[in-house]
Amino acid sequence: MKKLLLLSLTLLTLNVFGQDTINTKNEVDLLTSKLTTLHNKISTLDLDISKIKLDLDWKKITKFATIYGAVNGGNSLSDADIYSVTNGLETQTITTPYDYSVILGVRKISRMGYEPKEAFKTGKENSFSDAATVGRISGFEYLFELSYVRQEGENYANQHHFLRYIDDNYILKGEYLEDGFADIKYFETSQRYRHNIEDLSFLPEMLQKGKLSLNIGAVQRLSEPYGYDPLEEWKLSNGNLHYTFLALEEGYNANFISHGIVQYTDLQGNIVAENTEIWEGVVIPQVLSDYTEKKRNELENTIQHSLVLGFDYYYYSKNLWLHSWGNVMPWHYDDGGEFSYHKFNNGEQWYDYSGGLIFGYKYSKSLGVFIEGKYNKYWNREWHDFSFGVNYIIF
Secondary structure (H helix, E strand, O other): OHHHHHHHHHHHHHHHHOOOOOOOOOOOOHHHHHHHHHHHHHHOOOOOHHHOOOOOOHHHHHOOOEEEEEEEEEOOOOOEEEEEOEOEOEEEEEOOOOEEEEEEEEEEOOOOOOOOOOOOOOOOOOOHHHHOOOOOOOEEEEEEEEEEEEEOOEEEEEEEEEEEEEOOOEEEEEEEEEEOOOOEEEEEEEEEEEEEEOOOOOOOHHHOOOEEEEEEEEEEEEEOOOOOOOOHHHEOOOOOEOHHHHHHHOOOEEEEOOOOOEEEEOOOOOEEEOOHHHHHHHHHHHHHHHHHHHHHHHOOOEEEEEEEEEEEEEEEOOOEEEEEEEEEEEEEOOOOOOOOHHHHOOOOOOOEEEEEEEEEEEOOOOEEEEEEEEEEEEOOEEEEEEEEEEEEOOO
């Protein structure tokens, strides 16, 4: 393999040198120079992997990392009174338990210039910059966070972990996200070439001192087969759903008593409805929800290979800051699988994308404005956060 690389680079270098033999004065070509340097490095490279030693400096890796844990809580929706006159006036009070979150995590991410320094990590911070492709510094950064949340009576288990390494010429990242509120869960790795733009004369003068880079590479995502519709096989030719037959197949029963009276029972034989209105309005929605969740959980995860293009811009001063990033995946490999997203998208390509913007400007010592937000669209899932406002300080 080493000999093959040397031979290829030698021929390529000779070909580049031989392209200009008429001119007596040859200028140094940047591509030729880099090829020659790469050739020399490979010629002296020891490819014996048995001699490779992984020497990790754990002190350097963990230096300035923060381990945090917190419990947060508060009241949820107020109690609601539900009235009924079916059997005389009846009142039912619906109560929602209080909201809370339990969060554990460890992070080592360099603070951007516009981010304030917190006395303690409570887990409630919404750091939009964590989603940026490029951090403030080069090198190794990471985040591992687990949280269990109850919000408006619904329980969610959330996770967000990532490892990334940022270099002047490339970006490597591995990420796992589970957001129960947005109903999205995936594992993603990416490898990107990074190109720094030196000439920013096309930007407004005040932003020309910022840092802009473009990147291109490959992304691999492991997730459940989004786009799969478990109810598709139960749809009739007119588009309606044969929900009662589905419920019967799932173990429910419809017992016809007399004079049009029907009792519906669940899998344990308990009566869940005594008229069609309750059956269709209350029971069937729960049946469909349970069925789709069960069918989705039965499927194995699928892997999606995609092309990614992106950019990252960062500028910070005391009175003005702008941090913006974006990623788009315009092409995805179709493996022809039964649950490939191509199949649910009529065999066509689609765009997955993400981006963020953090902007702040202080007009004076008293007046300032800010806009912060991020947006993600993967497959048929979307999730986003944003914040904007005005601050005025009275002296």
